[in-house]
Amino acid sequence: MQFSKSTDYALHALVHLGHSERCNNVGIKELSSALGVSESYLSKIMSKLRQDGIVRAVPGVNGGYELARPADQISFLDVIQVIEGRQQLFECSNSSSRQHRLLAEEGAAGRDQKRPGKNECLVEKVMNGAEQHLHQYLQEHTIQSVLDEAFKRCSHEVNKK
Amino acid sequence: MQFSKSTDYALHALVHLGHSERCNNVGIKELSSALGVSESYLSKIMSKLRQDGIVRAVPGVNGGYELARPADQISFLDVIQVIEGRQQLFECSNSSSRQHRLLAEEGAAGRDQKRPGKNECLVEKVMNGAEQHLHQYLQEHTIQSVLDEAFKRCSHEVNKK
DNA sequence: TTATTATGGATACTATAGGTCCATATTAAT
DNA sequence: ATTAATATGGACCTATAGTATCCATAATAA
Ligand code: SF4
Ligand code: SF4
Numbered sequence A, B: 001m002q003f004s005k006s007t008d009y010a011l012h013a014l015v016h017l018g019h020s021e022r023c024n025n026v027g028i029k030e031l032s033s034a035l036g037v038s039e040s041y042l043s044k045i046m047s048k049l050r051q052d053g054i055v056r057a058v059p060g061v062n063g064g065y066e067l068a069r070p071a072d073q074i075s076f077l078d079v080i081q082v083i084e085g086r087q088q089l090f091e092c093s094n095s096s097s098r099q100h101r102l103l104a105e106e107g108a109a110g111r112d113q114k115r116p117g118k119n120e121c122l123v124e125k126v127m128n129g130a131e132q133h134l135h136q137y138l139q140e141h142t143i144q145s146v147l148d149e150a151f152k153r154c155s156h157e158v159n160k161k
Numbered sequence C: 001t002t003a004t005t006a007t008g009g010a011t012a013c014t015a016t017a018g019g020t021c022c023a024t025a026t027t028a029a030t
Numbered sequence D: 001a002t003t004a005a006t007a008t009g010g011a012c013c014t015a016t017a018g019t020a021t022c023c024a025t026a027a028t029a030a
Helices: A005-019 A028-035 A039-051 A075-085 A098-105 A122-140 A145-160 B006-018 B028-035 B039-051 B076-084 B098-103 B124-142 B143-160
Strands: A055-058 A064-067 B055-058 B064-067
Touching: A005 A028, A005 A039, A005 B098, A028 A039, A028 A055, A028 A064, A028 B028, A028 B039, A028 B098, A039 A055, A039 A075, A039 B055, A055 B039, A055 B064, A055 B124, A064 B098, A075 A122, A098 B006, A098 B028, A098 B039, A098 B143, A122 B006, A122 B076, A122 B124, A122 B143, A145 B098, A145 B124, B006 B028, B006 B076, B006 B143, B028 B039, B028 B064, B039 B055, B076 B124, B098 B124
Parallel strands: none
Antiparallel strands: A055 A064, B055 B064
């Protein structure tokens, strides 16, 4: 259970883009050398980010990438979901087992015909809760918030002189 | 980014053990058929749980597994960490890149010789925060809490009669 | 028109998850 | 002591996902 390296790369690439915002587009070469990742691999990742509307890309001379929206509207969650997919953290595999009947159906069978089998399972309930918490946190942290913190450090440095 | 099936199995097995607590040990056969998982595979998982002190095991006739401590002292986090390992959610891979210097070192180099390179990286900071939140939530939910909820449902059912 | 850049398909390698089988060790019951 | 039942651990296999490279093609600005 770990985030993939691709997510790592994507986040760093976006931070880089956010940092060079006012300049021209940033080409894959610059990104690649800044992050220390091969151009071929990184370009796949950037492609994904573009397909999901996180960045814009323009080919041709002086082309490259730029953020498709302000950095404070690109959350960590957005990036993670693009790269890792939107599958949920916990997916029940054996919902036809005897176990299942105890935890999800018993007590619901006769009581509520309104919700047909939609009675939430107790294990899933905990896990989905965990996922929600995680998502909320990741939603609240954006590329901009990283940039801001970096700037704060930088200005500390200046003040000290 | 998903929890493995093994974690799923482990959680269900523990719930089963918790449910049959006062009875004798529960053998792998019963567990296996209750969960709908092969004995061979499930036994590997149970072995891991034993090595980490979550369950006790006794071989021989009428042997089997039982919880090594009360169900309210076995958190989801405990189980997950046994099965998935204790690696952190986000592990930085390219800490020698140019990027890194911007985000983790700049502003720290001259300022603080006390903490040698221990200046926390800003991307990691967010991710570690996320992990902490997740862990806290998972720590607060135990096998017992699932059992309790199941019991609540059950008694509703009884009251209705 | 051309040089430059992104895109997407094909391919390969690797690591991990998921799963099986069997030989061995351990224990309780007889 | 013997035996039957049970857990354990090693060896092995397969499928899938992550990581990565290469190349042919498309799109764009100069
Ligand atoms: S009890 Fe929940 S997690 Fe378990 S099998 Fe049923 S739906 Fe899945
Ligand atoms: S900035 Fe943080 S996440 Fe990025 S390379 Fe440095 S330590 Fe790793």
